[in-house]
Amino acid sequence: MQKTHCIIPFEKNRNFTGRESELTQLEEMLFAGDQTTKVAVFGLGGVGKTSLVIELVHRIRKNHExxxxxWIPAINLESLHQAYLDVARQFGIRGWEEDSADVKRLVQEFLSRESAGQWLxxxxxADDINMWVGTPTEQGTKRLIDYFPRSKLGCIVFTTRxxxxxxxxxxxxxVEVREMSEDVATIMLQNCLIDPDLVNNKTDTSSLLKELIYLPLAIVQASAYINANRIPFSDYLSLLADQEEDVIDLLSEEFEDDGRYQNVKNPVATTWLISFEQIRQRDPLAAEYLSFMACxxxxxxxxxxxxxxxxxKKEMEAIGTLDAYSFVTRRLANDAxxxxxxxxxSTRNWLNLRNEWDDRANTAxxxxxxxxxxxxxxNRALWMSYQIHAQCVLxxxxxxxxxxxxxxxxxxxxGECCLSTGKYQESESWIRQTLKLKEEVLGKTHPETLVTMNNLALVLDRQGKYAEAETINRQGLHWL
Structure with a gap:
C-alpha cells in the first residue's frame, strides 16, 4: 500500500465557527463518483474560503486515514511550482530533481496511477483564470488545466474569489461561501476576543458586525485591534465612523492570523486590491463600472x-464579472x-493609490x-432613482x-428635485451653491443665473422667508 502523505501549511483552527452546511455539501461531493471529483469553493475575498477548506481537509484526514x-498555493506560478516540487519530493517521484524535469507532469502521472491510493x-x-487556461510560457509544457491528475480515487478542490x-x-x-449570519458571526467574534463578555452588549455587537458586513476577515482584524488596545466595541465603531482616510488607515492595520499565508497582505483594505487589478486586466468595462460606482x-x-x-453583451458580462467576485448584489425588484x-x-482607496480618483470622479x-x-x-420615478447618486457624485x-x-x-x-419633494432646506442649500457659481462663471445677468435666482426666491417663499424672497425677486428684476 502506498504511504500516505499530508502537506497542509495550516493547523486546524480551534476558533473555526459555523459553515456546517457548506462542509456537509463538500463532504458529500468528494469521493462520490468513479472518476476524479473536482469542486470549486468561491466567494468574496475575506469571506473564509481558505478557512473552510482548512477545516475540510483536517476532517478528511480524520475520517479517511x-x-x-x-495543499498547493496557486497565488502565482512560482508558489505553485514550489508546491509541486514539495509534493514530488515527499512522494519520492523519480526524476523530479533533474533540471529538465516537467515536475507537474511527473506528479500528474504518479497520482493518476491506482497505486497512488486515495488523495485530495x-x-x-486559484483566482487568475489565465494562469490555468492561458497559453504556456515555457516551450514543451501544457496549460495548467491539462496537468490535473485523473483517478477515481482522487479529488481536487479549488478556492477562488x-x-x-x-x-x-x-x-x-x-459551492458559494456567503457572508455569515449575525448569530454565527457573533460566536466567531466572541471566540476571537480576550474578553468574550464584550458581546454581552447586544446593541454594539450587532452594530459592529453590520459595519463589518459579517465578513470573517474583517471580524478577525477588528478583534485583533480591540484585543491589542483593550477598547470596547463603541470605540471601534467610532473609528469606523471617522473620515474616509482614517477608516482606510484602520482597515489597513496588519495583524497576525495563523490561517493566512505569511507573505500575503491580510488587512481588509488591501485584500481586495488583488481582485481589483485582476478585474482591470480581464474585463476593463467591469473595472470602469466599479470605478464609477465608487463615485x-x-x-x-x-x-x-x-x-x-x-x-x-459586454455590459451584461461586465456586471457578471462584478457579481462573480461577489462585489455587487442584484436587486430583483428593480434590477438595481x-x-x-x-x-x-476600498475601491475609492484603490483609485487614490493609482492616482485616478480625480479623473474618475470627473468622468462620473x-x-x-x-x-x-x-x-x-x-419622469419623477427616474430622477428620484438617480438623485442620491447625483448628490454623491457632486x-x-x-x-x-x-x-x-x-x-x-x-x-x-x-435643487429643483428637492423643491419638488418638499425638502426646502436642502433645496435652498443646492440652489445657493448653484447661484454663487453661475454668478461667478456666467455673470449676474445671464438668463440661467436669473432662472436660478427665481428658484431661490421660490424656495425661500415656501419656507416663509418672505422678506428675503422679495429681495431676491427685486434683484432679479433689476438685472432683467
Missing amino acids: NCSVL VVFDN DRKTAVTLAQKNV IDSKDIPRSLLPRGQSR LDLHRLVHL LHRVEDMFPRPKHE TSTKDREKESKEWYSLASRI
Missing part, C-alpha cells in the same frame, strides 16, 4: 446609470445593484449630468470641478 492530502489536492487562491473561474475549473460542482452611492444603483459598453460598503470604500460627474433629466412629474468631485458647467447644471437640477 489512508487519504493523502496535498487543494489548489488555494471568482465564480467564472470556479465554473471553468469545476463546471457545475461549485456614487453604494446602494440601489440603476443599471441605466452605468456607462455604456460596446454592446449589451448594491455594492458592499467596505468594497465601495459628466455621465450622471448627461443622464439626469430635468425634473418633471412624468460631493465626490473636487472644488476645481465646481467651476464646470456640468457641476452647477447638475446641482441646479438637484
Whole structure:
C-alpha cells in the first residue's frame, strides 16, 4: 500500500465557527463518483474560503486515514511550482530533481496511477483564470488545466474569489461561501476576543458586525485591534465612523492570523486590491463600472446609470464579472445593484493609490449630468432613482470641478428635485451653491443665473422667508 502523505501549511483552527452546511455539501461531493471529483469553493475575498477548506481537509484526514492530502498555493506560478516540487519530493517521484524535469507532469502521472491510493489536492487562491487556461510560457509544457491528475480515487478542490473561474475549473460542482449570519458571526467574534463578555452588549455587537458586513476577515482584524488596545466595541465603531482616510488607515492595520499565508497582505483594505487589478486586466468595462460606482452611492444603483459598453453583451458580462467576485448584489425588484460598503470604500482607496480618483470622479460627474433629466412629474420615478447618486457624485468631485458647467447644471437640477419633494432646506442649500457659481462663471445677468435666482426666491417663499424672497425677486428684476 502506498504511504500516505499530508502537506497542509495550516493547523486546524480551534476558533473555526459555523459553515456546517457548506462542509456537509463538500463532504458529500468528494469521493462520490468513479472518476476524479473536482469542486470549486468561491466567494468574496475575506469571506473564509481558505478557512473552510482548512477545516475540510483536517476532517478528511480524520475520517479517511489512508487519504493523502496535498495543499498547493496557486497565488502565482512560482508558489505553485514550489508546491509541486514539495509534493514530488515527499512522494519520492523519480526524476523530479533533474533540471529538465516537467515536475507537474511527473506528479500528474504518479497520482493518476491506482497505486497512488486515495488523495485530495487543494489548489488555494486559484483566482487568475489565465494562469490555468492561458497559453504556456515555457516551450514543451501544457496549460495548467491539462496537468490535473485523473483517478477515481482522487479529488481536487479549488478556492477562488471568482465564480467564472470556479465554473471553468469545476463546471457545475461549485459551492458559494456567503457572508455569515449575525448569530454565527457573533460566536466567531466572541471566540476571537480576550474578553468574550464584550458581546454581552447586544446593541454594539450587532452594530459592529453590520459595519463589518459579517465578513470573517474583517471580524478577525477588528478583534485583533480591540484585543491589542483593550477598547470596547463603541470605540471601534467610532473609528469606523471617522473620515474616509482614517477608516482606510484602520482597515489597513496588519495583524497576525495563523490561517493566512505569511507573505500575503491580510488587512481588509488591501485584500481586495488583488481582485481589483485582476478585474482591470480581464474585463476593463467591469473595472470602469466599479470605478464609477465608487463615485456614487453604494446602494440601489440603476443599471441605466452605468456607462455604456460596446454592446449589451459586454455590459451584461461586465456586471457578471462584478457579481462573480461577489462585489455587487442584484436587486430583483428593480434590477438595481448594491455594492458592499467596505468594497465601495476600498475601491475609492484603490483609485487614490493609482492616482485616478480625480479623473474618475470627473468622468462620473459628466455621465450622471448627461443622464439626469430635468425634473418633471412624468419622469419623477427616474430622477428620484438617480438623485442620491447625483448628490454623491457632486460631493465626490473636487472644488476645481465646481467651476464646470456640468457641476452647477447638475446641482441646479438637484435643487429643483428637492423643491419638488418638499425638502426646502436642502433645496435652498443646492440652489445657493448653484447661484454663487453661475454668478461667478456666467455673470449676474445671464438668463440661467436669473432662472436660478427665481428658484431661490421660490424656495425661500415656501419656507416663509418672505422678506428675503422679495429681495431676491427685486434683484432679479433689476438685472432683467
